Amino acid sequence: MALSPWFVTPVLRGSEAGAILAGYAEVNPHTDGWFKVDLALIGTWCERMLDAAIRSELEIRDIYAASDGVITHGPLEGRALDRAVTLDEVIEENLRTVIFSIERRELYRWLNSQGIPDESIPPAIRVGLEEPKGTQALECKPTTLNPKRKNTYLRLIKALMLEALGGDIPEQPYKAAASVQAILDKHGLSMKEDTVVSVIKEIKDL
Structure with missing residues (x-):
């Protein structure tokens, strides 16, 4: 051609x-x-x-x-x-x-x-627009966060949360989540309450 x-x-x-x-x-x-x-x-x-x-x-x-x-x-x-x-x-x-x-x-x-x-x-x-013949889309495999790296992230989040909440994270996860969501809203960010709660539960175990 x-x-x-x-x-x-x-x-x-x-x-x-x-x-x-x-x-x-x-x-x-x-x-x-x-x-x-x-x-x-x-x-x-x-x-x-x-x-x-x-x-x-x-x-x-x-x-x-x-x-x-x-x-x-x-x-x-x-x-x-x-x-x-x-x-x-x-x-x-x-x-x-x-x-x-x-x-x-x-x-x-x-x-x-x-x-x-x-x-x-x-x-x-x-020409140049058709899908190449005999090729298949690459399968995206879910990646797992390295445990050590995950622990580092959680420590960083805990430190920032303690700073934002005046040095104390409320014992009740949903009460703490409400405070965190208020901070997120202030900065134009959003996150589901259950997601915030799950993170709070993880950092309290550190």
Whole structure:
């Protein structure tokens, strides 16, 4: 597979994405080969992407329409698309002739969500984004805190708690927990009462 500039292009214009999906990823628009492409097919892909965005299935960005309202085919065709609009405005004004951009990763995600297998998605879209074949996610094994390190942490917590509570930790764990939670709240922190109680019980055994 030949190297393509699309492999390192994070954001595509809608027309570029349409051309790639239509099978014209390698056609240079500045050569005679561009005159042989199926512009209707490219346009249809652009419409499908816009429709998907309207249905909230696909996220597009940098949307532009004509400054003087809706463009229609005929006398107004070719008017500059220089008015930035939101997707809501596209829906409200029923704008069909717009230009937009789309992230290559988002386009790949959308195609996958439509049930299109990777082998049917053009390399210009999927290369660098698909999951490596034959690999499995690493299993995260729970780690156990070294007893010596845990004891060090508990001693440190006990010293700080004694300092914060005036040198004395109440005998009743829940009463002590209430005092600790008040200190935590003062500093914009939070912790469940039962969690505080369990820590207090551990440090009292030191």
